[in-house]
Amino acid sequence: MPAMVRKLAQRLGMLQHSFVGGVHPNMHKLTADVAIEECDIAPVHVLPMKQHIGEICSPLVAVGDLVLRGQKIARSEGYLSVPVHAPTSGRVVKIEEHTIPHPSGMGLPSIFIESDGDDKSDESIAPISDWINTDPTQLRERARKCGLAGLGGAVFPTFIKLVQDKRFPIETVILNGIECEPYLTNDHRLMLEHAEEILEGMAIIMHMVGADSGIIAVEDNKQNAADSMQQALDARSDMDGVVVHVLPTRYPQGSEKQLIYTLTGREVPAGKLPMHIGVLSQNIGTTKALFDAVMLGKPLTERTVTVSGDALAKPSNLLVRLGTPVRSLFARQGLDDFSGIQIVHGGPMMGERLKNPDFPVVKSSTGLLAMSLQAMKAAHTVEQPCIRCGHCSEACPISLVPNLLADQCRSDQFEKAAQYDLFDCIECGACSYVCPSNIPLVHYFRYGKGQLALQRREDSFAEASRKRSETRDARIEREKAEKAARRSQVRKTHAPKTDEAKAETDAETKTGGEAGVADSKATESKD
Amino acid sequence: MSLIMLSSPHAHGGDSIRMIMLTVILALVPAAGMSVYLFGWMAVLLIVTCMLTALMTEAICLKWMGRPVSTLLDNSAALTGLFLALTLPAATPWWMAVLGSVFAIVLGKQLYGGLGYNIFNPALSARVILLISFPLNMTTWIMPMSASMGSIEPVINLYDFTTCATLFFAGPGALQLGLDAISMASPLGYIKTEATLGVPVAEALDAYGYSYLDAFLGFEAGSTGETSALALLIGGIFLLARHSITWHIPFSYIVTVLLLAGLFNALNPDQFATPMFHLFAGGLILCAFFMATDPVSSPVTPLGQVVFGVGCGVITWSIRTWGGYPEGAMFAVLLMNCAVPLIDHYFRPRVYGHKRRNES
Ligand code: SF4
Ligand code: SF4
Numbered sequence: 001m002p003a004m005v006r007k008l009a010q011r012l013g014m015l016q017h018s019f020v021g022g023v024h025p026n027m028h029k030l031t032a033d034v035a036i037e038e039c040d041i042a043p044v045h046v047l048p049m050k051q052h053i054g055e056i057c058s059p060l061v062a063v064g065d066l067v068l069r070g071q072k073i074a075r076s077e078g079y080l081s082v083p084v085h086a087p088t089s090g091r092v093v094k095i096e097e098h099t100i101p102h103p104s105g106m107g108l109p110s111i112f113i114e115s116d117g118d119d120k121s122d123e124s125i126a127p128i129s130d131w132i133n134t135d136p137t138q139l140r141e142r143a144r145k146c147g148l149a150g151l152g153g154a155v156f157p158t159f160i161k162l163v164q165d166k167r168f169p170i171e172t173v174i175l176n177g178i179e180c181e182p183y184l185t186n187d188h189r190l191m192l193e194h195a196e197e198i199l200e201g202m203a204i205i206m207h208m209v210g211a212d213s214g215i216i217a218v219e220d221n222k223q224n225a226a227d228s229m230q231q232a233l234d235a236r237s238d239m240d241g242v243v244v245h246v247l248p249t250r251y252p253q254g255s256e257k258q259l260i261y262t263l264t265g266r267e268v269p270a271g272k273l274p275m276h277i278g279v280l281s282q283n284i285g286t287t288k289a290l291f292d293a294v295m296l297g298k299p300l301t302e303r304t305v306t307v308s309g310d311a312l313a314k315p316s317n318l319l320v321r322l323g324t325p326v327r328s329l330f331a332r333q334g335l336d337d338f339s340g341i342q343i344v345h346g347g348p349m350m351g352e353r354l355k356n357p358d359f360p361v362v363k364s365s366t367g368l369l370a371m372s373l374q375a376m377k378a379a380h381t382v383e384q385p386c387i388r389c390g391h392c393s394e395a396c397p398i399s400l401v402p403n404l405l406a407d408q409c410r411s412d413q414f415e416k417a418a419q420y421d422l423f424d425c426i427e428c429g430a431c432s433y434v435c436p437s438n439i440p441l442v443h444y445f446r447y448g449k450g451q452l453a454l455q456r457r458e459d460s461f462a463e464a465s466r467k468r469s470e471t472r473d474a475r476i477e478r479e480k481a482e483k484a485a486r487r488s489q490v491r492k493t494h495a496p497k498t499d500e501a502k503a504e505t506d507a508e509t510k511t512g513g514e515a516g517v518a519d520s521k522a523t524e525s526k527d
Numbered sequence: 528m529s530l531i532m533l534s535s536p537h538a539h540g541g542d543s544i545r546m547i548m549l550t551v552i553l554a555l556v557p558a559a560g561m562s563v564y565l566f567g568w569m570a571v572l573l574i575v576t577c578m579l580t581a582l583m584t585e586a587i588c589l590k591w592m593g594r595p596v597s598t599l600l601d602n603s604a605a606l607t608g609l610f611l612a613l614t615l616p617a618a619t620p621w622w623m624a625v626l627g628s629v630f631a632i633v634l635g636k637q638l639y640g641g642l643g644y645n646i647f648n649p650a651l652s653a654r655v656i657l658l659i660s661f662p663l664n665m666t667t668w669i670m671p672m673s674a675s676m677g678s679i680e681p682v683i684n685l686y687d688f689t690t691c692a693t694l695f696f697a698g699p700g701a702l703q704l705g706l707d708a709i710s711m712a713s714p715l716g717y718i719k720t721e722a723t724l725g726v727p728v729a730e731a732l733d734a735y736g737y738s739y740l741d742a743f744l745g746f747e748a749g750s751t752g753e754t755s756a757l758a759l760l761i762g763g764i765f766l767l768a769r770h771s772i773t774w775h776i777p778f779s780y781i782v783t784v785l786l787l788a789g790l791f792n793a794l795n796p797d798q799f800a801t802p803m804f805h806l807f808a809g810g811l812i813l814c815a816f817f818m819a820t821d822p823v824s825s826p827v828t829p830l831g832q833v834v835f836g837v838g839c840g841v842i843t844w845s846i847r848t849w850g851g852y853p854e855g856a857m858f859a860v861l862l863m864n865c866a867v868p869l870i871d872h873y874f875r876p877r878v879y880g881h882k883r884r885n886e887s
Binding site for chain 1 (some may be wrong): 534535536537538539540542543544546547601641642643644717723822823824825826827828829832871875876877878879880881
């Protein structure tokens with residue numbers, strides 16, 4: 001529908017708002033009817049020291065220590081961070097680097113815990129069943145202490161969002177049950193099987209941020225989940241301000257910015273957060289985890305994962321302890337031989353592709369997909385020239401012009417790309433998905449963003465060293481003047497000259513040394 | 528390569544250049560079929576020659592530049608050949624068709640760096656080069672078969688292969704005919720000439736024997752594939768339905784012509800032809816649905832496409848009305864092709880979360 005007509009219709013209240021662009025990938029929701037199964041506890045768990053966005057944690061335990069399930073084993077260093085907990089009881093066997101689900105195959109320091117088979121819990125965190133009479137800051141501290149991070153894949157520390165700020169009061173809490181990535185069904189199953197807990201979690205969130213109204217958003221390809229939430233809602237009398245909205249299925253409906261626009265007709269201004277327009281959105285899994293943390297006093301030690309993919313005979317939804325080796329999960333679902341198989345961590349649209357399944361389940365593991373080579377080839381064939389068909393612009397939910405951006409990134413015109421709003425790209429992949437020339441557009445955008453960040457850091461470094469050399473020049477000037485003054489008093493001429501030269505070389509070594517540091521930083525971020 | 532392979536998304540919608548081009552070729556089947564019905568073997572010979580030459584030229588270029596010749600399979604060269612054939616008069620001699628196809632591929636496309644890099648629509652640029660080089664041949668329209676043109680009987684039988692082959696390969700001289708003996712004016716050309724003599728449009732059309740129905744169905748003098756509005760519309764609707772093109776360019780283009788024509792016709796019906804006449808005349812529908820929507824040489828953003836379409840419409844109508852040539856659709860599209868980089872820059876959509884369009 002023409003955008004103008006649609007806008008008019010929306011004004012007249014004839015139509016719901018709906019975000020622009022988007023695509024309709026084949027959803028492959030193979031596991032929509034498969035109930036969540038609890039997985040056996042693995043013999044060894046691997047807990048990377050960073051499973052969230054933000055600063056890395058440092059271990060609190062040493063090799064040989066005995067730990068209980070839920071015991072804090074790593075402490076957050078800094079504000080943007082959450083701690084890590086032991087997923088089961090056992091013994092710390094080693095602390096060393098291990099691969100994490102990252103496309104580069106990089107590793108992070110990780111704690112290895114050998115299970116003792118008893119699965120004893122640490123009971124030191126008491127439930128707060130009377131949360132309604134509890135101070136929000138105390139609940140917030142609970143969310144932090146329990147290691148909650150966004151389980152939709154972004155793993156942003158949850159407690160940071162759960163805040164009451166007088167300048168930006170939250171009016172609406174959105175419960176994001178969209179799950180628009182193909183294959184993934186764990187939020188879907190959670191809504192079917194744990195509607196009451198999720199709703200209670202939502203009530204806690206609304207209490208924490210002081211919001212009266214809430215929206216539960218579900219895509220129409222899981223009507224039963226919407227019904228289940230509605231039923232649970234009807235059974236409560238204290239959540240009158242909450243409604244269930246069923247939205248037409250379209251990728252990336254579940255992207256925060258797109259969902260907020262669809263539900264409220266308001267856009268999150270560039271460079272701002274949803275809270276700046278009075279909205280807070282939370283993922284289903286995270287909300288359930290908040291319920292567990294508050295009502296049961298359980299830190300985040302497990303999550304639901306959809307194990308699926310076209311190369312998997314027995315796809316399923318699993319409740320898995322964090323740190324469980326992924327290879328064992330695939331083995332559980334009947335897949336041992338990984339030749340000709342590609343692993344995707346997350347969903348096919350935004351997930352990371354990995355060379356092998358030798359990494360653990362972490363907080364961001366929404367899905368684990370085993371894809372056949374053919375299925376992947378469709379997405380990764382040889383790049384052809386852009387024929388400027390405009391399909392990418394049409395698909396972009398942010399209204400960028402991806403082919404222009406890709407051109408700019410490819411020819412290293414990063415500043416220009418930034419002017420064309422490269423940094424507003426949410427990397428949803430809708431553009432690459434529709435491109436008939438198979439251009440890896442998102443790849444170019446990541447490259448461009450990375451290069452630009454690097455360049456800006458270098459620029460600020462250059463700026464700093466320019467300032468430094470200016471101060472140096474000023475100092476030399478001043479010293480010269482002083483010397484000249486001295487000279488006129490004491491008529492001896494050779495000593496000051498060496499001083500001057502020394503000052504200069506000093507300053508130079510300093511600059512050179514720091515340049516070296518900046519260089520090594522640059523290479524770091526490229527990895 | 529391996530880096531690219533690791534980047535998301537890991538799913539693809541399955542569109543390919545090959546399918547896009549093939550869809551357009553399929554959409555041109557009704558128009559091509561109609562041209563065969565109207566111009567018999569002349570149309571067949573012309574279409575086959577242009578397509579084969581375009582493919583061969585493309586193959587040679589690819590080979591010469593060391594690119595995989597399998598690129599031919601993307602169907603873009605075949606489409607260019609077909610496009611060119613449909614814009615040429617049915618009496619075009621073989622060597623002109625060959626020359627035109629070579630121009631289209633070499634000058635129109637490969638010189639810019641191949642598919643995706645050309646500024647102008649390759650077929651249209653070749654067509655205009657031919658028009659400038661051979662103005663007489665390019666404005667000589669033979670009478671279509673089955674034309675319900677009053678009493679005029681076609682001089683030659685276009686359904687006879689030998690006659691057509693002789694005409695195509697040896698020229699009208701070999702048939703002991705002058706070019707003008709088998710030709711007639713196109714409606715656009717006719718009213719243009721009459722207008723210079725001060726004859727009102729309606730009278731001129733009466734004298735011509737013009738009927739809207741004929742023009743809509745295609746029983747009219749004109750280029751091989753552009754006469755039948757009906758056949759082209761079927762193809763255009765197919766493209767829209769398949770989502771190969773969006774409504775923006777054809778709609779804004781045609782509506783602009785209709786509005787301008789309607790406005791001026793209302794002001795002075797003697798001097799200005801009716802909107803309906805403009806709609807069915809010349810290459811408007813072919814250009815609006817097929818040429819102006821050529822992805823490579825048109826804007827990528829929806830708003831830019833509307834601007835592009837409006838520009839094409841204004842120029843088309845202006846050239847037809849005031850210009851030296853009877854038809855302006857091709858020039859309009861080519862002129863607007865030049866403006867595409869500017870349009871793409873200035874008419875980007877408003878980005879989510881930004882107040883206004885970014886001016887930069
Ligand atoms: S979809 Fe691909 S081919 Fe089409 S304009 Fe975008 S980048 Fe170019
Ligand atoms: S990845 Fe970026 S440019 Fe591509 S569609 Fe998504 S937001 Fe737009």
